[in-house]
Amino acid sequence: MVKVTVCGAAGGIGQPLSLLLKQSEHITHLSLYDIVNTPGVAADLSHINTKSKVTGHKGSDQLEEAIKDSTVVVIPAGVPRKPGMTRDDLFKINAGIVRDLAVAAAKFAPKAFMCIISNPVNSTVPIVAEVFKQFNVYDPRRIFGVTTLDIVRASTFVSELIGTCPSSLRVPVVGGHSGVTILPVLSQVEGTEKLSxxxxxxxxxxxxxxxxxxxxxxxxxxxxxxSMAFAGARFALNIIEAVVAKKTGIVECTYVDLAADVAGAAEVKELIGNDLGFFSVPVELGPNGVEKILPIGAINNYEKELFAAAASELKGNIVKGSTFITESPKL
Known part of the structure; x- marks a missing residue:
């Protein structure tokens, strides 16, 4: 059985994300969780003629049932950004939501592959990591920050400039998932040499x-x-393809603990230093989640400047997420 739980399934990202996941032939149980409206969303999706059964779970008393024994847990839960609000502003609200969902996953689905969409991803992924550490079930290969939207946007925006098909253009985007921490490596994209x-x-x-x-x-x-639902579904479905269908050669950039592959992370550490424990890097996905961290490759002088500008902000984001758990009462 392949159970996928979407936490925040009745929201603006959760509903279209769940719709896209319902189309997968690999998912046998699509479990939808939110604090409101999930029974209705589940009933609606259950009429779609694909193989997965759909269940809706509402409120904290149904969270265990929703998440128990999941293969994949996708978390888009939280409040959206509003005008003038940065991803960092979201932290005060979304940190507690992500913490509580992570506690449930650590208790009832400790082997699940965790796909974190809730912003600010630079901080919420360390929150999930620290929660799993407290419950002694931490495996850095199984916890992912979904930065795929940055890659989707990059493919779209760059293709408009160089005249290629956006769906086939692969633009590596590394670093983090907010503002200057987002690092598109355009020098590695064929056709960008024509740009000023x-x-x-x-x-x-x-x-x-x-x-x-x-x-x-x-x-x-x-x-x-x-667009976030599209990107989140793409990443979750790639995880499922790698883990369930055993498809090889699937590579995505994703925000992970670099301890997931110490040997592979060595090249990354040479670029960013040893202070950053989390970074979005090209990852080969497999049955264990992170099979390999792949090299970022050569970057030009302009991109080196971008990396330097990202480092201090990203470090602060990581510390903020980690200390939210480590300096709070024991879970």
């Missing part, structure tokens, strides 16, 4: 702050939900 340095700077900035475009366009009514 000013174009490179502009598209880099657009990739880093693409979420602001959506927040502004929605005029206070929300943030990126549909």
């Amino acid at each position: 340095q000013e174009q490179i700077k502009q598209v880099t900035n657009r990739i880093q702050f693409g979420g602001d475009e959506v927040v502004k366009a929605k005029d206070g009514a929300g943030s990126a939900t549909l």
Whole structure:
């Protein structure tokens, strides 16, 4: 049985994400959890003629049932960004939500592959890691920050400039998942050598702050939900393909604890130093989750400047997430 639980399934990301997951032939049980409205969302999705059964679970008293024995847990739960709000501003609200969901997963699905979407990802992934450590079930190969939206945006925005098909263009985006911590490695993308340095700077900035475009366009009514659902489903389905279908050669950039592959992380550490325990890197996925951390590869001088600018902010984000658990009362 392949059980996938979506925590926050009735929200703006959760509903379209659950719809996309319902189409997978590998999922046998799609479990939907939220604090409101999940029975209705589950009833709606259950009418779709694919193999997975759908169950809806509402409220904290049904969280154990929702998450128990899950193969994959996807967490888009939390409040969305509003105009003028940074991802860091979300921390005060979303940190507690993610902590409570992580506690449930550590208790009732300790072997699950955890896909964290809730912002700020730079901090919420360390929160989940620290929770799992407290319950002595931590495996850094199984906890992922979903940064796929940065890659999806990069493919879209760069393809507009160089005239290629966005769905086939692969743009490596490493670092973190907010503002200047998002590091598109455009020098490795064929066709970008035709762009001026000013174009490179502009598209880099657009990739880093693409979420602001959506927040502004929605005029206070929300943030990126549909594109995030698409990106989150892509990552979760790749995990399922690697773990369940045993498909090889699946590579995604994702925000992980670099301890997941110490040997593979050595090249990354040479670029970023030893102070950063978490970083979005190219990862080969497999039955254990992180099979290999792959090299980031050569970067140019402009990209080295971007890496330097990202380091201090990312370090602060990581510390904020970790200390939210380590300096709080024992769970």
